Amino acid sequence: MNSAAAINQTEIDQTEIDHDDSIQGASPDRYRINWIMNLPFLGMHAACLGAFWVGISWKPVALCAALYAIRMFGITAGYHRYFSHRSYRTSRAFQFFLAWIGCSALQKGPLWWAALHRHHHRNSDEKEDVHSPLQSGFWWSHVGWIMSNKYEATDFNVIKDFSQYPELRWLNRYWAVPGVLLAAACFFFMGWPGLIWGFFISTVLLYHGTFVTNSLCHMLGRIRYKTADTSRNSFILALVTLGEGWHNNHHYYSASARMGFFWWEVDISYYTLRCLSLLGLVWDIKKPKDRVLKMCEPRPRVETQYRG
Numbered sequence: 001m002n003s004a005a006a007i008n009q010t011e012i013d014q015t016e017i018d019h020d021d022s023i024q025g026a027s028p029d030r031y032r033i034n035w036i037m038n039l040p041f042l043g044m045h046a047a048c049l050g051a052f053w054v055g056i057s058w059k060p061v062a063l064c065a066a067l068y069a070i071r072m073f074g075i076t077a078g079y080h081r082y083f084s085h086r087s088y089r090t091s092r093a094f095q096f097f098l099a100w101i102g103c104s105a106l107q108k109g110p111l112w113w114a115a116l117h118r119h120h121h122r123n124s125d126e127k128e129d130v131h132s133p134l135q136s137g138f139w140w141s142h143v144g145w146i147m148s149n150k151y152e153a154t155d156f157n158v159i160k161d162f163s164q165y166p167e168l169r170w171l172n173r174y175w176a177v178p179g180v181l182l183a184a185a186c187f188f189f190m191g192w193p194g195l196i197w198g199f200f201i202s203t204v205l206l207y208h209g210t211f212v213t214n215s216l217c218h219m220l221g222r223i224r225y226k227t228a229d230t231s232r233n234s235f236i237l238a239l240v241t242l243g244e245g246w247h248n249n250h251h252y253y254s255a256s257a258r259m260g261f262f263w264w265e266v267d268i269s270y271y272t273l274r275c276l277s278l279l280g281l282v283w284d285i286k287k288p289k290d291r292v293l294k295m296c297e298p299r300p301r302v303e304t305q306y307r308g
């Protein structure tokens with residue numbers, strides 16, 4: 001198996017990842033939104049209204065659901081658990097495949113995404129945190145920060161381990177290519193209903209399905225582990241996000257590819273990774289250690305004051 005061998009795959013915790021906080025400072029101008037630059041993002045939402053024109057039928061809706069699930073896997077298992085946390089290993093070819101699927105969700109490139117996510121773990125709910133509902137309110141943590149000029153650049157210092165691959169740097173730069181090709185394929189195979197449901201509506205649901213990890217997963221649910229942030233566990237959000245809703249577990253032990261620590265904590269991305277490991281496509285999947293599972297006495301709920 002062709003391994004992405006150049007990566008030093010020691011078990012790492014996010015606190016050990018090299019970082020540079022300089023570009024993500026907490027200056028007030030970070031709240032400035034460039035509405036012109038965000039017209040494509042806003043246009044994606046407006047295009048969903050096309051559903052009133054094409055109507056509703058089961059094939060385009062099934063395409064919408066399938067492309068939501070596949071691309072959510074690209075974000076959760078690819079962008080998040082692999083590129084941000086290196087919680088399992090894979091080949092260079094499959095690594096590129098994961099990056100491509102993640103890119104087709106149109107949430108920018110894998111290196112950009114993972115670099116900012118590593119920053120989130122280092123500064124969770126502190127003033128430097130790019131998307132903290134505690135610091136900046138629900139709307140900012142959910143969608144505002146994505147529309148801010150301040151966070152457009154990729155901080156390659158934080159993601160040196162994957163920046164060494166030219167194909168990933170290319171995808172990071174031309175991140176819209178997989179999404180545009182997907183839109184063309186939806187239109188080619190299923191016409192306007194395929195484009196509206198399979199691409200626009202699916203992508204917008206995917207935006208907000210992903211964004212709740214930054215907003216609601218720090219606001220709603222139970223706290224199991226005493227972490228330095230407001231992360232929480234939520235069954236409903238775990239279903240929407242294919243497992244990311246076990247966010248308190250994740251903040252406590254971010255090295256694990258498994259976010260639902262117990263059998264009743266549904267984690268579809270993890271189950272999928274287990275299936276892929278049976279096929280030999282991924283391996284060395286990291287799981288929570290026994291000592292982590294034993295330290296899970298429930299903690300009294302902490303009520304937090306949120307802005308906005």
Ligand SMILES: [Zn+2]
Pocket residue numbers: 080084085117121250254
């Ligand atoms: Zn994470």
Ligand SMILES: [Zn+2]
Pocket residue numbers: 120124213214218231247251
């Ligand atoms: Zn978080």
